[in-house]
Amino acid sequence: MDPFHLFEYSVVLHVHSQYSDGTGTVADIIQAGQAAGVDIVILTDHDTLQPRHDRYGEGYYGRLLFLVGGEITPQQNHLLALFVDQLPNPDLPWGDIVQAVNRREGLSFVAHPVDQGSPFLKLPSYRWTERGVRTFTGIEVWNHLSSWLPSVTNTPTALRAILDPWWRIQGPDPAALQLWDELGQMQRVVGIAGVDAHAARVGGRRLGFTVFPYLVSFQTLRTQIYVPQPLTYHDLGFDQQLIYDALKEGRVALMACREGTEKGFRLWAQTSTHKWPMGSEVPWQSGLTLKATSPVLVSWRVWHNGMLAGDGVGLIGDWPITGPGVWRVELLRGRKQRPWLFSNPIYVREA
Incomplete structure (x- = not known):
């Protein structure tokens, strides 16, 4: 029942390591991706592509393909930039940031566009406000961290939410879906799902704990991509082009792993x-x-x-x-x- 004979792969997008504000090494993230059974992990540290030069850089780790993009982080209007060799300065006007990614023929996705932040955790909102610029590839329709934060309103709810990454989450924010539908009536806007994984540590070394280790985050949301040929697992340039084309052309679905990870849609x-x-x-x-x-x-x-x-x-x-x-x-x-x-x-x- 697939007239195009496509091959499907599970991607974990929007991940942070010790190269920005995550707590794990690149090796930790690769290991978590392998344990979670995903096919592709794309790291997106803040304003740096330095992980490409890590001892564990881009490439194949068994049946896991590890790639490095970045998240460009001005005070507002964060942008995920994929398949670029350089990230623009986050102090540039936002429209110039998007155009700089376009000039390098990269892909750009508005990160957590309807993010509410958390007054209790003293986290500001990082929602998308530059609505006049629309030359990006797409938007992060479903961001796990942004979906989870509104449930944390006091200490009891924080403790409850830390124990359950799905607590009070039923789906993407309706405002994000509405935004996606509205933008799509004017242009193609590719929707993706991001985990926004940090493996944040709370407390000291002895008594502290990790809020959503990478393995937990990697089992929340996936971005499923559909490509016309199977990954080679030896030709990195060819495989990157397959992934690039699928993301650019919208051959993508958003998956909530809580309900299942079967392929075949x-x-x-x-x-x-x-x-x-x-x-x-x-x-x-x-x-x-x-x-x-x-x-x-x-x-x-x-x-x-x-x-x-x-x-x-x-x-x-x-x-x-x-x-x-x-x-x-x-x-x-x-x-x-x-x-x-x-x-x-x-x-x-x-x-």
Whole structure:
């Protein structure tokens, strides 16, 4: 049921090491990625690509591919920059930061765009405010740390939340989904999921503890990518290009690992003569349908420009595309019917 014969890989994005404000070494992060069973880990330390020169730099570690990007961190409006050889100065105007990444043909994702911060923990909001600049690749629709922080309002809730990385988290912030749907009506905006892992230490060496070790964070959210050829696990440049193309073109889904990590989800649009994969911009025409498959039994929700446009239950989804706009699907599963997967959109544009 996959007309494009794509290969799927699980990516952990938005990770910090000792090279910025994380507590772990690069070796620690690679080991956690291997233990978590992910395929690709992309490190994004603040304003540095120095981990590329670490003893454990970019490359293959068994069946794990480790890559290094960066998070550019002005006071507000943080930007994840991937596949670049240099990071722009965070003191530049934000539009210039985005353009600098574009000039280097990198990919740029607005980090935690609706972040609320935490007054109790004295963490400011790092939400995206530069809404006039839209030349980035996409946005971090689901950031685990930003989703978790609002539940921490006092000492009892802090203790409860530290024990459960999913406490009070049901899905991405609705404001992030709304923003994504609105932006997508103007241009392709690739959505990703980030863990924002720091393995933060609280307390002293003897009595302290780690809030969400890397292994725990790596089992919260994944960004699933879909590529036309399998990774070689020996040709780094070729494999990086596959990953780059998938992220740039929106062949990406957001996965909540609490509900499962099975691979096999696919989404595409088709007519009687043509098919387009997830992330495509498709000319509006009569006879367009939205097709999807799941590896497990799920409940489907179909969204059109942020409005519920269809639903269903099963392994296969099939819905008519009734007009131009942003079309994406959400998969729910389990006894509590919690969100599991969020597709990137099919963009149906006026011909």
